Amino acid sequence: MRIEIDAVAKTYDHAPALHPVSLAIPSGALAALLGPSGSGKTTLLRILAGLEIPSSGRVLFDGVDAAGLGVQARRAGFVFQHYALFRHMTVFENVSYGLRARPRRTRPAEAEIARRVEGLLDLIRLPGIGGRYPAQLSGGQRQRVALARALAIEPRMLLLDEPFGALDAAVRRELRAGLRRIHDETGLTTVFVTHDQDEAMALADLVAVMSMGRIEQAAPPAELRARPRSPFVRAFLDAAATPGG
Amino acid sequence: MADAPALPRASATTEPAGVRIALTAAVALVAAVLLLAPLAAIFAEALRDGIAPALAAPFEPEAAAAIRLTLLVAAIVVPVNVAVGLAATWALARFDLRGKAFAISLIDLPFSVSPVVAGLALVLLYGANSSLGGWLAGHELRVIFALPGILLATVFVTFPFVAREVLPVMLEQGRAEEEAALTLGASGWRMFRTVTLPNIRWALLYGVLLCNARAMGEFGAVAVVSGRIRGETATLPVMIEMLWNEYLSAAAFALAALLALLALVTLGLKLALERRHAGALAAARRR
Numbered sequence: 001m002r003i004e005i006d007a008v009a010k011t012y013d014h015a016p017a018l019h020p021v022s023l024a025i026p027s028g029a030l031a032a033l034l035g036p037s038g039s040g041k042t043t044l045l046r047i048l049a050g051l052e053i054p055s056s057g058r059v060l061f062d063g064v065d066a067a068g069l070g071v072q073a074r075r076a077g078f079v080f081q082h083y084a085l086f087r088h089m090t091v092f093e094n095v096s097y098g099l100r101a102r103p104r105r106t107r108p109a110e111a112e113i114a115r116r117v118e119g120l121l122d123l124i125r126l127p128g129i130g131g132r133y134p135a136q137l138s139g140g141q142r143q144r145v146a147l148a149r150a151l152a153i154e155p156r157m158l159l160l161d162e163p164f165g166a167l168d169a170a171v172r173r174e175l176r177a178g179l180r181r182i183h184d185e186t187g188l189t190t191v192f193v194t195h196d197q198d199e200a201m202a203l204a205d206l207v208a209v210m211s212m213g214r215i216e217q218a219a220p221p222a223e224l225r226a227r228p229r230s231p232f233v234r235a236f237l238d239a240a241a242t243p244g245g
Numbered sequence: 246m247a248d249a250p251a252l253p254r255a256s257a258t259t260e261p262a263g264v265r266i267a268l269t270a271a272v273a274l275v276a277a278v279l280l281l282a283p284l285a286a287i288f289a290e291a292l293r294d295g296i297a298p299a300l301a302a303p304f305e306p307e308a309a310a311a312i313r314l315t316l317l318v319a320a321i322v323v324p325v326n327v328a329v330g331l332a333a334t335w336a337l338a339r340f341d342l343r344g345k346a347f348a349i350s351l352i353d354l355p356f357s358v359s360p361v362v363a364g365l366a367l368v369l370l371y372g373a374n375s376s377l378g379g380w381l382a383g384h385e386l387r388v389i390f391a392l393p394g395i396l397l398a399t400v401f402v403t404f405p406f407v408a409r410e411v412l413p414v415m416l417e418q419g420r421a422e423e424e425a426a427l428t429l430g431a432s433g434w435r436m437f438r439t440v441t442l443p444n445i446r447w448a449l450l451y452g453v454l455l456c457n458a459r460a461m462g463e464f465g466a467v468a469v470v471s472g473r474i475r476g477e478t479a480t481l482p483v484m485i486e487m488l489w490n491e492y493l494s495a496a497a498f499a500l501a502a503l504l505a506l507l508a509l510v511t512l513g514l515k516l517a518l519e520r521r522h523a524g525a526l527a528a529a530r531r532r
Contacts, residue, residue, distance in 0.1 A: 051424055071427045078428040084421035088443045097439075098429035153429055 001062050001156045001189050002027045003048065008057035010043050017043045019213045020057055025191060025206060027062075030183050032200035033193045035210030036236075041193045042081075042161055044210075048191065049076045049159050061156065077150030077188075079160040083142045085134040091145050092117055092130035098153035120148040123182065140171040144178065151186070158183070160192035164199065176203055197237055201225075209233050284505060291502035294495055302499035310476040311484035312503070314395075318480060319460040322399045326456050327449070329400075330407030338415040352408045355401055363401050364469025367394060390472030395480065398466035403456045410452035414445050450518065458511045462504060 007020040018040045025031045033041035046052040048059060050071035059066045066074065086094050095117045099108055108116065121127050124144040134142055143163060150158060163179065164172040180203060183190050194200050200207045201221040208218035209232075217229040228234040260268070291299045302308060336342065337349060355363065371388035372378045381388055388394045422444065426436040442449075464482040471478040473487060481504050488497035 049428055051428070071424075072430045072432065074428075075430070076428055078425065080421050080425055082421060084425040086422055086425070086440055097426070097431070101426075101429055101431040101435055149425075149429065 002060075003157065003189060003191070004058075004060040004063070005044070005048075006058040006060060008044070008047060008054045008059060010040070010047065010052060011055045016213055018047075018054075021210075021213075021215045023208055023215055023218055025189060027189055028187050029205050030180070030190045030203065031192075031206040031208065032204035033191065033208050033210055034195070034197065034200040034236075036195055038212070039210040040213040041210045045159050045161055045191060045193050048157070049078050050074045051078075075153060075156045077153060077155030077158045079143070079146045079150050079158075079163055081161045081165060083134075083146040085142055085146055085149070087134050089133075090130060091121075091126075091132050091134070091137070094134070094145060095120055095130075095149045095152050097149065116152065117148075120152055123151070123185070124148045124178070138171075139167050140175060143167065143175060147179070147182070151182075155188065158186075158188045158190040160190070162194060163192055164196075165194075172199075179203065197239065201237075209236060211236075287498060287501050287505055290494070291498040293498075298495055299499040299502065302496045303503055305496070307476045307479070308484060308496070308500060311479050311481045311500070314392075314479070315461050315481040317392075318395055318399055319457055321396055322403060322460045323453060323457050325396075325400055326403055326407050327453060330404070330411065330452065331449075333408050334411045334415055337412060339420065349412070352405050352412075355404050360398075360402050360463065360465030360467075361469060364398055364466035367397055367401070367466070367470050371397075389470055390474065390478060392478070394470035395467050395478060398470045399460050399463050402463050402466050403459045406456035406459065407449065407452035410448040410455070411445050414448040415441075418444050451515065454511050454515050458508050461507055 003023075003025040005021060005023040005025075007022055008018060009016065009020045010018040021040075021044065033044060035041045043052060047054050050066070050069060050073075061069075061074075086097065089097070092114075096113050099113050099116065102108075117130060118127070121130060124147055126141060126144055126148075129137070129141070129145075134145070137145065147160075147163075160179075164175055167175065176199065179190075179192075192204075201224075205220060206218060207221055207224055209216045209224070211232050217224060217233050219227075224233065224237060228237060259265075303312060333348075333352065337345060342348065368389050369375060370377060371381065371394065373382055373389070378389065386393070388397065422440050423436050426440045427433075431439065462482055463480075464486070467480055468483050468486070471480065471483055473479050473483055475484075475487070479487065481500060485497050485500045485504065488494075488500065
């Protein structure tokens with residue numbers, strides 16, 4: 001699904017969080033919103049999911065204005081920064097939540113739900129953990145379960161807020177590869193938010209560098225490196241290239 | 246033996262054995278003198294003339310009416326407070342309202358106002374001499390010296406229990422799990438039922454039990470608004486005080502023991518539930 005962000009702005013109590021920003025994400029792309037904290041990248045992601053309402057501007061999904069579309073109707077698979085797994089439910093119950101929440105007409109039968117959850121747990125390479133509770137999982141496992149839960153609703157797009165932020169470096173590298181693989185297998189238009197330049201440049205087809213509520217530049221990684229449009233983009237990307245940075 | 250080495254400590258945050266024993270003994274002593282002794286005295290006094298008169302006392306017509314009234318009040322007030330308390334908590338925890346801090350301190354108002362004052366305020370507001378009370382009387386609606394007044398007084402006094410227990414839990418949990426439920430397609434009601442409620446259920450249960458105990462035991466505000474009409478508006482605590490004032494101490498203590506028993510049942514219920522769901526409780530506390 002093609003995502004177009006058309007002059008979207010967001011203001012909280014007269015403090016602008018997003019100046020009008022525009023961005024087009026082609027269908028099937030893996031896009032990164034990259035920037036330091038407070039740059040408005042998470043606000044933009046939440047606007048795509050319908051969790052925030054823009055103060056002005058439009059969001060278009062496949063050319064259709066999403067203004068009247070509530071958060072439930074958007075079918076955006078959202079992975080939260082700290083995963084937000086339902087802690088009183090098992091992994092199976094977590095992953096099947098979205099299927100069971102469907103109206104009876106479109107809700108799959110229990111056997112079909114079980115089959116789909118099995119398939120998703122295979123996809124995230126964690127077969128057989130359906131009976132465990134989130135508290136019994138490692139950080140990396142929780143992240144993957146959150147991804148499976150988001151994929152279970154057969155989303156039209158996948159949105160991830162700092163998906164690897166709370167994990168150590170080794171797990172992070174492994175999960176990066178996992179996200180790329182799942183993106184390529186599902187073909188879902190995917191947008192993730194990160195403050196990590198390496199992560200954005202290594203993983204994404206399209207990187208939007210954000211600062212203080214504006215998109216400084218949006219381009220494929222190679223072009224960003226070759227032709228940074230502003231001193232901020234150059235400095236921000238250079239910081240990553242510095243050893244230890 | 247003055248130089249004998251101190252017992253090894255289990256950890257840096259554990260006090261030496263002597264301090265531990267002294268503190269534990271002090272707490273046990275205070276608990277025994279202030280909490281257990283009065284309770285034991287009531288049961289002993291109630292049973293002084295044998296078990297038969299104690300068992301008969303609650304079946305005196307006026308006593309039975311008082312018990313029925315008290316149970317009725319609790320049965321109405323507790324659900325009302327759960328509904329209103331949850332709504333207030335939800336609004337305070339989930340919306341960015343102006344004057345939020347003021348509203349939160351307002352929840353505590355019934356705790357800081359003496360129940361007698363609350364009762365008098367209700368009489369002023371709804372009594373026959375007020376314009377509102379006069380209007381109500383014109384429509385054959387009695388509030389003061391009747392059941393509605395007792396309910397209003399009890400709701401006022403017990404209002405903080407549910408909200409106070411649930412609010413910190415709801416604030417601490419934040420919105421992420423609820424937002425996750427919405428993005429997965431859940432309706433607002435389904436989200437509340439399957440995500441919000443399970444996360445606050447222990448705080449809610451605790452609030453309900455405390456609210457129930459206070460609703461049955463409230464004396465001050467109810468004594469003012471009820472008018473103390475025997476067999477009609479006298480609740481169990483009001484009845485006990487009247488019997489005591491009339492030197493009918495055997496009956497007074499028998500009913501007092503019954504009231505204490507109701508409180509103990511509430512406490513027992515809480516313990517039983519906690520034991521039965523110990524696993525779920527531990528899981529909810531782990532992060």
